[in-house]
Amino acid sequence: MSEPQEQTAKKDLSVSEEVVIEIKNMNKWYGAFHVLKDINLEVYRGERIVICGPSGSGKSTVIRCLNRLEEHQKGQIIVNGNELTSDLKHIETIRREIGMVFQHFNLFPHLTILENLVLAPIWVRKTPRKEAEALAMQYLERVKIPEQAKKYPGQLSGGQQQRVAIARSLCMNPQVMLFDEPTSALDPEMIKEVLDVMIELAEEGMTMICVTHEMGFAKKVANRVIFMDAGQIIEQNEPNEFFNNPQSDRTKLFLSQILSGH
Amino acid sequence: MTHKNIAFFTTEQLPSLAPPSNTVGATAWIRQNLFSSPINSIFTLLGLYVVYLTIPPLLNWAFFSSDWSGTSRADCTTGGACWVFVQVRLQQFIYGFYPSTDIWRVNLGFLMLVALMAPLFIEKTPRKGLLAAFLLFVYPVIAFILFSGGSFGLSVVTTDQWGGLMLTLVIASVGIVASLPLGVLLALGRRSDMPIVKSSCVVFIEIWRGVPLITVLFMSSVMLPLFLPEGVTFDKLLRALIGITLFQSAYMAEVIRGGLQAIPKGQYEAAQALGLGYWKTMGLIILPQALKMVIPGIVNTFIALFKDTTLVIIIGLFDLLGAVENAIKDPAWLGMAIEGYVFAAAVFWVFCFGMSRYSISLENKLHTGHKR
Numbered sequence: 147m148s149e150p151q152e153q154t155a156k157k158d159l160s161v162s163e164e165v166v167i168e169i170k171n172m173n174k175w176y177g178a179f180h181v182l183k184d185i186n187l188e189v190y191r192g193e194r195i196v197i198c199g200p201s202g203s204g205k206s207t208v209i210r211c212l213n214r215l216e217e218h219q220k221g222q223i224i225v226n227g228n229e230l231t232s233d234l235k236h237i238e239t240i241r242r243e244i245g246m247v248f249q250h251f252n253l254f255p256h257l258t259i260l261e262n263l264v265l266a267p268i269w270v271r272k273t274p275r276k277e278a279e280a281l282a283m284q285y286l287e288r289v290k291i292p293e294q295a296k297k298y299p300g301q302l303s304g305g306q307q308q309r310v311a312i313a314r315s316l317c318m319n320p321q322v323m324l325f326d327e328p329t330s331a332l333d334p335e336m337i338k339e340v341l342d343v344m345i346e347l348a349e350e351g352m353t354m355i356c357v358t359h360e361m362g363f364a365k366k367v368a369n370r371v372i373f374m375d376a377g378q379i380i381e382q383n384e385p386n387e388f389f390n391n392p393q394s395d396r397t398k399l400f401l402s403q404i405l406s407g408h
Numbered sequence: 409m410t411h412k413n414i415a416f417f418t419t420e421q422l423p424s425l426a427p428p429s430n431t432v433g434a435t436a437w438i439r440q441n442l443f444s445s446p447i448n449s450i451f452t453l454l455g456l457y458v459v460y461l462t463i464p465p466l467l468n469w470a471f472f473s474s475d476w477s478g479t480s481r482a483d484c485t486t487g488g489a490c491w492v493f494v495q496v497r498l499q500q501f502i503y504g505f506y507p508s509t510d511i512w513r514v515n516l517g518f519l520m521l522v523a524l525m526a527p528l529f530i531e532k533t534p535r536k537g538l539l540a541a542f543l544l545f546v547y548p549v550i551a552f553i554l555f556s557g558g559s560f561g562l563s564v565v566t567t568d569q570w571g572g573l574m575l576t577l578v579i580a581s582v583g584i585v586a587s588l589p590l591g592v593l594l595a596l597g598r599r600s601d602m603p604i605v606k607s608s609c610v611v612f613i614e615i616w617r618g619v620p621l622i623t624v625l626f627m628s629s630v631m632l633p634l635f636l637p638e639g640v641t642f643d644k645l646l647r648a649l650i651g652i653t654l655f656q657s658a659y660m661a662e663v664i665r666g667g668l669q670a671i672p673k674g675q676y677e678a679a680q681a682l683g684l685g686y687w688k689t690m691g692l693i694i695l696p697q698a699l700k701m702v703i704p705g706i707v708n709t710f711i712a713l714f715k716d717t718t719l720v721i722i723i724g725l726f727d728l729l730g731a732v733e734n735a736i737k738d739p740a741w742l743g744m745a746i747e748g749y750v751f752a753a754a755v756f757w758v759f760c761f762g763m764s765r766y767s768i769s770l771e772n773k774l775h776t777g778h779k780r
Contacts, residue, residue: 215677234685245681248677252674252678269688269692
């Protein structure tokens with residue numbers, strides 16, 4: 147599953163054989179509207195998956211089902227051996243292992259950056275405050291904004307806020323990181339700083355599922371690109387093959403639209 | 409294609425000049441706000457005339473030709489306000505029928521309250537949580553023992569002897585402190601997904617919001633004894649406190665629900681994604697933001713509650729207004745109605761305005777980058 151060596155000069159991004167997330171025949175309806183149709187997916191530890199597709203294709207819905215922000219009506223979702231049902235205990239266990247980064251950051255505006263980061267470790271993992279703050283500062287340095295610790299989210303730029311959001315999820319030491327269009331609400335200058343953080347994360351071996359339109363990112367770090375349309379997985383392949391050799395007509399149409407601007 | 413030469417550049421830095429004299433300063437303000445158009449100018453002059461007609465006579469009546477010292481009706485010699493009346497009856501206005509020998513207990517109680525509350529307003533005070541908890545749970549017990557006596561060698565003073573400003577403050581503070589948490593629970597319950605919780609909260613809120621407070625007090629005083637077994641009585645003040653608290657918590661619930669609705673869904677989702685359960689999400693993320701947002705509505709409800717305490721006259725409790733009305737009926741002080749009501753209004757205004765100003769300062773203090 148690793149890229150051919152002459153493609154890009156990057157670290158060895160090998161993927162293990164262990165399945166972290168399994169989605170079997172997942173179907174979801176919003177009322178009478180069938181929004182996800184027969185989704186089947188196996189996510190291996192260390193894998194970086196990019197999901198792309200036109201708007202309304204259900205790609206955000208798929209990842210939101212993984213941490214129960216949305217409920218699926220049929221099929222199974224199994225995370226780390228735990229099946230995701232309406233059992234609250236399972237849901238909370240699974241949510242601890244999955245981190246999520248949102249399109250609109252969703253930082254807590256009434257808390258400082260540091261408080262945003264230590265909140266979950268203190269209240270969910272029962273980490274002592276000193277330890278949580280040390281961990282938080284560590285992650286803030288990793289996303290390159292340690293000096294912002296005492297500020298409030300409203301005082302930061304969009305790119306900085308998104309990096310804080312990534313650091314906030316990382317503080318819970320998740321096994322999988324979900325990204326729901328993380329750069330779609332950002333100005334072009336700020337997209338790079340967020341993507342750099344995500345690329346670094348990928349190179350360190352984090353299992354990631356990313357819904358994004360940033361195809362450059364997909365080409366650089368993804369193991370697998372999945373194309374969804376109208377609630378279905380239409381095509382998936384490794385990035386090279388996906389971009390140069392799309393099989394389905396819908397994929398071809400989508401790629402021609404999305405890559406024409408570059 | 410344009411035939412004009414549009415290219416332009418300059419190296420000169422234009423100096424910063426002072427603005428024209430008639431656009432800044434007092435003259436500019438007067439011009440802009442009072443005399444900006446013919447109609448506004450007419451209104452300004454009209455307003456000044458109304459002020460001239462009303463304020464000087466009012467000040468004259470209240471302060472300049474009024475009587476401040478004396479002991480009886482006969483000392484009201486000038487034609488203005490006779491504040492002697494207020495001064496003579498002051499003890500009743502403040503303490504009601506509380507025995508004179510024990511007034512020190514009331515003073516002590518309220519002094520304690522002020523002393524305990526003052527540190528909460530100072531930034532540097534450590535362990536504010538502990539102080540607040542003490543104030544919320546231990547102080548009421550101390551105050552109750554102080555005021556009603558019966559232990560520690562203090563003589564018993566039954567609650568129907570409590571009256572005046574003291575009673576108003578007791579009812580208002582209990583009502584305010586109790587209705588806020590109850591309102592929060594009701595608001596959360598009304599937004600809950602569990603049908604039984606939701607419908608009970610809706611029913612509670614709609615019933616208590618639908619009836620006037622007077623009927624609540626009246627029913628608690630007259631109807632409740634009919635349902636209780638023979639010989640069992642409920643303290644009258646306690647009945648009033650329960651009725652007022654339940655009544656106000658329904659209003660508070662709706663104010664808070666407005667705030668909860670205004671919190672973006674993303675906040676709930678981020679909290680859920682981090683693994684925070686329902687109560688932690690509400691307590692750490694949602695309620696701090698929602699309550700901050702509806703401070704104007706909450707303080708509004710508090711101010712209304714403060715003034716609603718006057719309705720306890722209906723069940724025979726004499727709060728500040730009740731004490732004033734009682735004094736007005738005294739044959740030795742006929743014709744003092746205006747002074748009495750003005751005094752009562754002034755006291756209420758001081759407290760309500762104080763709450764209002766505090767709310768503004770609270771909003772400013774909590775405006776910690778909340779707006780994105």
